Amino acid sequence: MTSVIFGVSIFFQILTSFFPVYVIGLMVGTCMIHSYVEAGERKEKKIQDYIASVMAEDYEAIYYFDIESGEYLEFARSKEYEPLNFAKSGKNFYYDLLKNAEKKVYPEDKDYATSFFTKEAMKSNIEGKRSFSFKFRVVVKEMPRYYLFTYMWAGDGQHIILYEKDIEYELQAEKERTENQVKTVTFSQIAESLASNYDAIYYVNVENSNFVGYEVNNIYGQLEVGEAGADFYNDCYENIPKLICEQDQESLKEFINKDSLLSTLNTHKSTSINYRIVTNGKSQYTRMTARKSSDGTHFIIGVENIDEEIQKEKQHLKELKTEKELARRDELTGVKNKNAYKELEGSIQGNMDNGMDYLPYGLIVCDANNLKKINDTMGHAAGDEYIKACAKLLCNIFVHSPVFRVGGDEFTVFLRGDDYYNKEELIDKLRSQVLEDQKTGSGPVLASGVGIYQPGKDLVVNDVFERADKEMYENKQMLKGLK
Structure with missing residues (x-):
């Protein structure tokens, strides 16, 4: 143009x-x-x-001020910022700012906040930088709220622009996000930790029986999708005869029953069953544990190999049994000790007290002669050998009855079974051997007495023991008279 x-x-x-x-x-x-x-x-x-x-709409207030003189103007102010009553213009920005901070800054943040609002602090903080930011709490409508303060050069080297922004909602949102993230990570770690206990996990739809199987591929519980199917229960019923030990098949079928699981898990957090899987002709103990998902729409079924756990438990029981056996054994002779006799006596007495017809039994009470003399003349080692010979003699004769060492030189035999029915013959054999040993001076000499349980008459085991003990002392006196 x-x-x-x-x-x-x-x-x-x-x-x-x-x-x-x-x-x-x-x-x-x-x-x-x-x-x-x-x-x-x-x-x-x-x-x-x-x-x-x-x-400017993103900020509560924007101030433009001379860094040297402090003269300032306000260019924006939000509705939320009005209650702070900060002046819209003035001659001394630093003074007005500090004065207002004394009234409006949250008490715990006051010293921190005011340290940024002096001329010297602003110059120092912004030197060599495009901007400088910090945050603290400001009391708005009697509630503390976090504000972000940013000051930057206006471009002329003389003026500074100060932005004030309410970031309370942003911080709350960030806190919630972080907390949710922590919860998500935590729940994920818990789930992985729990999953690491299982070899396989099945996620079964309660309504239609669809399922997805997951395999746990390492010790940290990381899951990999394995098999999936339309009917968990039918697949299990088909596989049970192929994989499960015959003795455990019926119990496992009863456990893997939809109605049964629903009924049990309505009143229990979980339910489990132990069974044996047969692989390569060898059975391995396995445990299946079922739970309901939190929304009740799925069963979560974990399968774990517990063969090592069961074997350890069996070994522990075996060791415990061995320990108990040792606790009932006489260390010197290897026969049962006084504790074992008391347990047996208590068991028999319990049956008698309850009116049960206890099996026919008898007690043989024995006392080793000459033990003190042997200890005094030949030493305790010889005395120990003499006691061991006494125990051996009793065990060789009463082979079907337990022998107890109930004192230093005292023994009791609990007659039962064939030994009970042959008691006269066996007692004669014992006494004949004792007479021979006393005659030759080459074997143990044991005084003995027998008491036979008499139902209806004997109310306590000690009644039988006392009869045997009385007869033993009579036999002891007879042996002394034969010297």
């Missing part, structure tokens, strides 16, 4: 050389250029103002 005006002006200037048409055209064109430039600048400024106004 301007070039057209210049062209027309030159044409008329040639025709009318006496009139300054070109000069007038040049002035008009220049004015038009200037007008277009101003229009462009106004448009650019409008866009910049629009951008600035949109950005």
Whole structure:
């Protein structure tokens, strides 16, 4: 347009050389250029103002102040910021800011906040930087809220722009996000930890019996999708005869029953069963544990190999039994000790007290002669050998009855079974051997007495023991008289 005006002006200037048409055209064109430039600048400024106004909406307040004089102006203020009553302009920004901080900053944050609002602090914090930010709590409507404060150079090296933004909601959202993330990670770790206890986990739909199987591929519980199917129960019933020990098949079928699981898990958090899987002709103990998902829509069924656990338990019971046996054994002779006799006596007495007809039994009470003399003349080692010989003699004769060492030189035999029915023959054998040993001086000499349980007459085991003990002393006196 301007070039057209210049062209027309030159044409008329040639025709009318006496009139300054070109000069007038040049002035008009220049004015038009200037007008277009101003229009462009106004448009650019409008866009910049629009951008600035949109950005300002994100802040509670924006201040523009002279870093040296402290003179300031406020360019934005949100509705939420109005209750703080900060001045909209002033001559000393630092003074007004500190004064207002004393009233509005949360008490616990006051010293921290005011340390940033001196001229020296601002200069130091922003030196060599584009901006500097910090946050603290401001009391708004009697409630503490976190605010983010950012100051930056305005671009002229003399003024600073201070932005104030309420970030309470942002911090709360971030806190909730972090907490949820921690919960998610925690639950994930717990799930993995629990999963590591199993070799396989089945996720079974309660309503339609669809299932997905997961295999636990390492000790940390990481799961890999394995098999999937339309009917968990039917698949189990088909596999049980192929994989499960015959003695455990029926009990496992009863356990893997939808109605049974629903009934049990309505009143219990979990239910489990131990059974044996046969692989390569060898059985291995396995445990299946069933739980309901938190929403009740699925069964979570874990399968774990517990063969090592069961074997350890069996070994422990065996060791415990051995320990108990040792606790009932006489260390010197290897026969049962007084504790074992008391346990037996208590068991028999319990049956008698309850009116049960206890099996026919008898007690033989024995006492080793000459033990003190042997200890005094030949030493305790010889005495120990003599006691061991006494125990051996009793065990060799009463092979079907337990022998107890109930004192230093005292023994009791609990007659039962064949030994009971052959008691006269066996007692004669014992006494004949004792007489032979006493005659030759080459074997143990044991005084003995027998008491036979008499139902209806004997109310306590000790009644039987006392009869045997009385007879033993009579036999002892008889042996002494034969010397």
